[in-house]
Amino acid sequence: MASLVRHVTIDCADAYQLASFWAKVLDSAVSDEDKPGDSEALVTTTGAALLFVTVPEPKGVKNRVHLDLQPRDRTRDEEVERLLALGATLVGDHRVPDGRGWVTLADIEGNEFCVERGAAERSG
Numbered sequence: 001m002a003s004l005v006r007h008v009t010i011d012c013a014d015a016y017q018l019a020s021f022w023a024k025v026l027d028s029a030v031s032d033e034d035k036p037g038d039s040e041a042l043v044t045t046t047g048a049a050l051l052f053v054t055v056p057e058p059k060g061v062k063n064r065v066h067l068d069l070q071p072r073d074r075t076r077d078e079e080v081e082r083l084l085a086l087g088a089t090l091v092g093d094h095r096v097p098d099g100r101g102w103v104t105l106a107d108i109e110g111n112e113f114c115v116e117r118g119a120a121e122r123s124g
Contacts, residue, residue: 006049007042007049007050007051008048008049008050008051008065008067009050009051009052009053010050010051010052010053010111011053011054011055011057011059012052012053012054012055012109012111013054013055013058013109014054014109015034015038015039015040015041015052015053015054016030016034016035016036016037016038016041016052017036017108018041018052018107018108018109019034019041019042019043019050019052020041021086021087021107021108022043022050022052022107023043024086025069025083025086025088025107026043026045026050027045028043028044028045029043030042030043031043031044039053039054040052040053040054059109059110059111062112063111063112066111066112066113066114067113067114068102068113068114068115068116069113069114069115069116070115070116070117070118070119071115071118072118072119073118074118075117075118075120075121076095076102076103076115076116076117076118076121079115079118080103080105080115083105083115084105087107087108088105088106088107088108089105089106090103090104090105091104091105091106091112092104099117099121100117102114102115102116102117103115
């Protein structure tokens with residue numbers, strides 16, 4: 001029997017603070033077992049569990065692995081605006097005139113992630 005991915009683990013400076021940001025991004029919540037100051041914090045969503053772990057080293061280079069988000073109930077552009085309002089920063093805009101492409105953002109600790117078109121935009 002093969003293994004399964006239980007968590008995607010993200011090293012960070014403040015596990016609870018970063019987990020709180022991602023809980024808002026994913027319309028979820030930080031685990032009831034986690035509190036500010038804890039060295040680990042878990043956010044569980046449909047299809048994924050993100051585990052944030054406080055480490056002493058700062059982020060040094062571009063992520064080798066990142067998350068790609070697909071909005072469920074809004075357009076890509078609406079989702080990008082929502083995420084910027086939550087504290088994300090724009091890293092790169094890779095949208096093209098025909099509607100394809102993505103937007104690269106960084107979370108509050110500088111970890112890159114991408115926002116793709118929503119399902120309705122892909123089928124339209």
